[in-house]
Amino acid sequence: MTNFVDLWVYLSGSPLLWLTTTLLAYLAADAISAACGRHPLANPVLIAVTFVSIVVVASGTSFPAYFAGAQFVHFLLGPATVALAVPLVRHLPQVRRALVPMLVALVAGSATAIACAVWLARAFGLDRAEILALAPKSATAAIAMGIAEKMGGDPALTAVLTILTGITGAIIVTPLMNALRLRNYAARGFAAGLTSHGIGTARAFQVDPLAGTFAGIALGLNGLLTALLVPLLLPWLLN
């Protein structure tokens, strides 16, 4: 038993434990998702986060201690963003042909995300701080937090709402698009990336490479447009 305690003391002092936990949880989550035939409800992000959270909470680990190990995974988000250029180049002809639908859908979707969030929040009687945190939640987490902070909202709450929007979108996009009988995988992917940023894009790549490509474009463009539209629309939406 002392051996186990010694091992635990050693491992918990090393960031590798949490890196390994994260990777193992993801491998298990991915295997579950594959076994379910990539069913939308078997979302690998949701499953892996649940596994890791149970271990982190049960072992009484603080988030900074966990993140010291997990940061190596988190860091890869940067290179992955750069890597999105590869499918973009591969599908360049399709992207070029879809330029007009893409740009119109971008403006329509981005404005819908912001306006709907603010209107619904007001209808539900949420306060100003919560409205400010909800408005930019379709942008990627880093941008959404920046926007909320600048507008006087709480970046931590925005991060929570943004990630929840990502997971929600990744789960409902497939059944929703099937119910709408939309077979255009470029449109489906673009909607997933615009609404649910990186987590939606991860889902789109799971389903179809063309959908993933358009999701990646939407993720990038909507980050920019949300940063422009929120300060512009908010005073008007709050009146």
Place this chain on the structure above:
Amino acid sequence: MILLFVLMLARAPLPVTLGNTADGLLQHLSLLFVPAGVGVVQHLELLSGAGLRLMAVVVLTTLITLAVTALVFAALARLLHADALAAGKPESGERP
């Protein structure tokens, strides 16, 4: 992303190793959101109080934004006869 894109437009053939690396990363994109997701779980107490209403706004907005974006995109693509962009590959409809 934009830099790599421009760089790759400049030199037309995509280096195989670069393509493989990018595919590998993007295939496991879900993994990269796990640390952020765990961070969210630690902050779930922020949702207490108005949690149910906040969650309702998240779900409804996500649903509406997804539908509006995809419908606008698909309608314009059809209008501009660019719908062929989904052609050339089998549409099973059974894909997840």
